[in-house]
Amino acid sequence: MATGTNTMTKDTILKVEHLSMKFGGLMAINDFSFEARRGEITALIGPNGAGKTTVFNCITGFYKPTMGMLTLKRSNNKEFLLERLRDFEINKVAGVSRTFQNIRLFSGLTVLENLLVAQHNVLMKASGFTILGLLGLPAYKNAAKAAIEKAEYWLEKADLTDRADDPAGDLSYGAQRRLEIARAMCTEPELLCLDEPAAGLNPKESLTLNALLRGIRDEGTSLLLIEHDMSVVMEISDHVVVLEYGQKISDGTPDHVKNDPKVIAAYLGVEDDEVEEIEEKLEEGTI
Amino acid sequence: MANGYQNVQEDVMAKAVKEGAIAGIIAFLMFLVFVGIETYQDINNQLVWRTRWGLLAVFVIVAAVGRFLTVGFIKPHLDKRKLAKAKTGILEVSEEKSFFHKHFLKIALVFLLCYPFLAMMIFGRQGSLKYVDNFGIQILIYVMLAWGLNIVVGLAGLLDLGYVAFYAVGAYSYALLSAHFGFSFWLLLPMAGILAALWGIILGFPVLRLRGDYLAIVTLAFGEIIRLVLINWTDVTRGTFGISGIAKATFFGIWSFDTGTANNFAKVWGLPASSVYYKMFLFYIILALCMLTAYVTIRLRRMPIGRAWEALREDEIACRSLGINTVATKLTAFATGAMFGGFAGSFFAARQGFVSPESFVFLESAVILAIVVLGGMGSLTGIAIAAVVMVGGTELLREMEFLKHVFGPDFTPELYRMLLFGLAMIIVMLFKPRGFVGTREPTAFLRTRKAVSGSFTKEGHG
Incomplete structure (x- = not known):
């Protein structure tokens, strides 16, 4: 590739680069990049309206991104540019499957x-x-x-x-x-995308869901999930990406993300200038 | 306790009287102008009016007494029965079905196979013509059309208001190819089907992006375009004059039904000359075509394509997420439905011996769609019953001589048949909003085959 950024490591299944999505004048996603690794559960979290479902819709072909490259690498080393595939081919050819936030069964x-x-x-x-x-x-x-x-x-x-x-x-x-x-x-599928799988479930159902998702991962399917329920995210994900206002604010293991002051600020809703204060306090160990 | 019961009963009576009176007043107000006053032309050709208080009184009394009886007696009786049943603790739904219910399809098929002979035995050679042709063949044509449309509307959930276009394509393909090239019925039948399927695909392409109401309107327009082309392309279609003298179907080329030919069916078998043999032959052809439609529909439903159609009706977005090519799926639904419409059209041309654009007006599409909806979308049995009721019903209404005794000798039942027909449809849809057969048979099962209640299935959004 011309940019030279497309050096996908062996265990990367999905690489999202410089993804932008514009709805009219609204920039829903702004230059968003991340990687999902094979055999892992990657969680995409963020406050309401951060653009998580938009990212999902871009990956699964329901939206055509304004800008950016979405590369999927199958286990036979074939690479597919998802934004160039037709909607149904994303499942048929590239092996990406998804569920919906508001359940869509027949x-x-x-x-x-x-x-x-x-x-x-x-x-x-x-x-x-x-x-x-x-x-x-x-x-x-x-x-x-x-x-x-x-x-x-x-x-x-x-x-x-x-x-x-x-x-x-x-x-x-x-x-x-x-x-x-x-x-x-x-x-x-090789990559299963779940849009808020735990929404509306009671704690017991949440637990069975966790077991089901872990079972799917252990059988070799990689997962990408959007979730609000932190107990699910922290419990099962191997890698967490945090999105706010269409931009990535944090990326790493659940523990790393949990202690990231930017994430705390985003979730608690503090002003921008207070973020630094919180950061200092964190270092002092007062929070 | 007894006193209380009496009170309840008195309440019911008081309520019944009150509601009866209200119904009477409403009926009076509603019918005062429509029924109470009649306009007519007098001898000087002037429009004058007279009153019909007697008839108005009949309407009001029927409404009032009917409401009184319903509230006062019928409803308490039904409630009591329901209560008694609930007390026994046995669910009303019983797994046991009657013999007739269980073997309904077999009985119906045997009856259909014997039908022309039965009609001939009962009504004689010429008398049976009406029953074989007007009732038998006419109903079966509509059964086939409705089964064809069922694939598009009932299974794939694509509302098609221009289905008659494919019927027209089939009929005109037969008429034109037969007139110009002299092909036989058995060659033209599949050709007409294929041509109609092609038109189905041609229609399918531009409308694929449309859904729901928009799709309905474009298909409606397509139906009209085909009809207007048939009217105006006079060099080929002879316009409103239509094409007459279309060749009859032959018994696979062995026997002919044209009078005066050497291999005339009646002559060969030494039977008295009559057109009834041809009608009977046509009856069996359309019956076979119907069976073919049913067989293909049943088989297709159990195949991935049929399941994809139904899935498309339930949720198109979910279909796409599962890697189903919705464009191809919709096109196959259009093409398959259109193909059966084409078959029916070519049969229609052979039967009538004459085709003109008059036969392919929007009302035909509406009637076919009404049969599909009334029968229960997706259910072959329900649709067949609906076709019998609707087409047979309208034919029967032509002969409602007894209505003259009710409404006087001036009453012409033929004129009111569409009104009665509409009324009957409203009543059926009130009591059976999902059509005659509202449940859906699953196409595969793990342990037990359970019918899916109509409340879960969707109508599709285009």
């Missing part, structure tokens, strides 16, 4: 069907783009069977096996969140 389809829809591209190929499948060839039948087995595996993981044949709209809120994650995982 509520009139059963839980199992939701997971089968997620395997659309695999099944489509197996059915010879419908033509061979219409003739009832065994190749498609086997693929359909394998798809159901994979769905069963994720149902088990998300603790939804008993509800497999119920409509997705009938599930409780927590179960819907888990189903959305299971559905995203059925596309076999």
